[in-house]
Amino acid sequence: MAALRRLTQARRSPSERTALAGEASADAAERALRAHAPLPQEPEEEAELPDxxxxxxxxxxxNTILQGAAVFYLGVGLYRRKFFSRRDVARFAWQQAWFRLAGTEDPAHIADAQHTALSLVAGKRTADLEAICEEIFEEIVTAKVWPGTRALVQMHLDAGQRVWLVTAAPQEVARIIARRLGMTGALGTVAEAEDGVYTGRLVGEMLHGPAKAAAVRALARREQLDLGHCAAYSDSANDIPMLSLVGHPFVINPDGALRKYARAQGWRVQDFRTGRKAARVGIPAAVLLGAAAGAALAGIALRRRRN
Known part of the structure; x- marks a missing residue:
């Protein structure tokens, strides 16, 4: 990480910061994976996904896995622990309402949340924030996860595949959500720390848009993954770079721009907010069968939730 810190402190172009954010996130994900050393998933005999x-x-x-934004839930949890003022919470609430109603992310809101979060954690111990995040997301993951997407995650796990969360949320939050869902690991935004204390700076930039694609590419290189056989799921047009990297892109609860782009590309669309059926176009048969099985599980989960 020393080399990454030196790169962060230097003046870097946007593309260099994007690449640095991706490498830092992949590095953090691999270190967490080695530390926890999870047992390999055993595939079930009836798994439909390509082996x-x-x-x-x-x-x-x-909005792909969680209903709403992880950073908002983190903000509310930190406010309850006296990290934020009422004014900060009012601003976060407006940003969350925008996200839920507009179905898209506002870059200004993202930048504002980044600035506030970094200023608040500067000087605090990483272990303390990780413990707080564990408390905050213990109930959030249970209450706010889309049942349909949870079923899709489980479908890949049951097929013996590695499953990764990729988010602009801090890596500490990303790891907790991934662990709660039984995922292999997580790629998230990396906040710089020295001797276990946050400096108030990021390593590169937020893991957003092209930076997510950079992180996935970096992790694939380290884990020897074939992106042509991989799948990716997202709700936002900001993630088109990540979705375009893989052989099997899937669109979940899409914003308007991504829905339009997905239709033009022939990508499969599933909306768990309205119960609309997926658009079954342009997907190899084996993957289509696997995704259909996941959608069926999702439908059962949704009906149970309504009852």
């Missing part, structure tokens, strides 16, 4: 040893799945978080 390929270099296949994996990548899931966006906000």
């Amino acid at each position: 390929h040893p270099q296949a994996a799945a990548f899931f966006d978080c906000d």
